[in-house]
Amino acid sequence: MPNERLRAAMAARGWTHAGLAARVDVDPKSVERWVNLGRVPRRGTAFRVAEAIGEDVYALWPALRQARAARAVSPELVGLFEQRAELPVSAFADLFSQAVEHIDVLVYAAVFLHESYPRLNEVLRERAAEGCSVRIAVGDADSPNVRQRGEEERFGHGIEGRCRLAMEHYRPLLGVDRVELRIHGTTLYNSLYRADDQLLVNAHVWGTNAYRAPVWHLRRCDKGGLFDTYAESFDAVWRTATPMEGHAER
Structure with a gap:
């Protein structure tokens, strides 16, 4: 399922797939999968994304809280x-x-x-x-x-x-x-x-x-x-x- 929280946060701060990908050093297709398919990035990458767009990482990807435990x-x-x-x-x-x-x-x-x-x-x-x-x-x-x-x-x-x-x-x-x-x-x-x-x-x-x-x-x-x-x-x-x-x- 799409990650609407991530989509909205990116849109609110003017981030494109390509721009965010360049910021956190991943392929733009990875960002597209995070947004459109609801994929969860690696933990370190997720924290860099959250920092870049000013969102709480666990709000963007609740599964990471479970993975941490x-x-x-x-x-x-x-x-x-x-x-x-x-x-x-x-x-x-x-x-x-x-x-x-x-x-x-x-x-x-x-x-x-x-x-x-x-x-x-x-x-x-x-x-x-x-x-x-x-x-x-x-x-x-x-x-x-x-x-x-x-x-x-x-x-x-x-x-x-x-x-x-x-x-x-x-x-x-x-x-x-x-x-x-x-x-x-x-x-x-x-x-x-x-x-x-x-x-x-x-x-x-x-x-x-x-x-x-x-x-x-x-x-x-x-x-x-x-x-x-x-x-x-x-x-x-x-x-x-x-x-x-x-x-x-x-």
């Missing part, structure tokens, strides 16, 4: 959200649209992505066409682990149907260069949404639907850190998963 725990922890429902789907869409090298998704279904953002497949095609590797792993509806998860969440057979629906959402991407689709039957401790060195981790809580469970936003700093722990878990599940091409439509 998170960094006291881990340098890789950008933000912590009590529930996935707190994140607008644009947070996921923006994450993927910025990817250059890697997009990895590990879920059972997560049909909220396609339901709330119908352009998701188009974005994934665009990123793949630009050379980005896209790997999507969704749950096998016939897996005992998926059925067990449904019972734990009191979803009954609903989660199995949602896994099949997720397959149908992604099926148009079969055969697209640099896009791989697989089905897995593992116990899913976390849903993972990766774009290059950023990762959204939707932690799963026994008996609680994923949308009510917390999400932490990680940014990779060094090898062997928290980010890599989750990235390696994705790779481990990916090795056990089977290509979607081998699964018949139901």
Whole structure:
């Protein structure tokens, strides 16, 4: 969503995208994304912007207040959200649209992505066409682990149907260069949404639907850190998963 507070503050003080970009030493396209797409700049850059336009940095980007507290725990922890429902789907869409090298998704279904953002497949095609590797792993509806998860969440057979629906959402991407689709039957401790060195981790809580469970936003700093722990878990599940091409439509 656009950052109307930033737009108004710039307009009131006569700042153009190019002028502000030159003042804080960034590309004008970065300023355009801050204003029109609601992107949040790096903390140091944000403070220089706030100083330049005479605004409170937390009024411009409230998320930075949360990120500040998170960094006291881990340098890789950008933000912590009590529930996935707190994140607008644009947070996921923006994450993927910025990817250059890697997009990895590990879920059972997560049909909220396609339901709330119908352009998701188009974005994934665009990123793949630009050379980005896209790997999507969704749950096998016939897996005992998926059925067990449904019972734990009191979803009954609903989660199995949602896994099949997720397959149908992604099926148009079969055969697209640099896009791989697989089905897995593992116990899913976390849903993972990766774009290059950023990762959204939707932690799963026994008996609680994923949308009510917390999400932490990680940014990779060094090898062997928290980010890599989750990235390696994705790779481990990916090795056990089977290509979607081998699964018949139901």
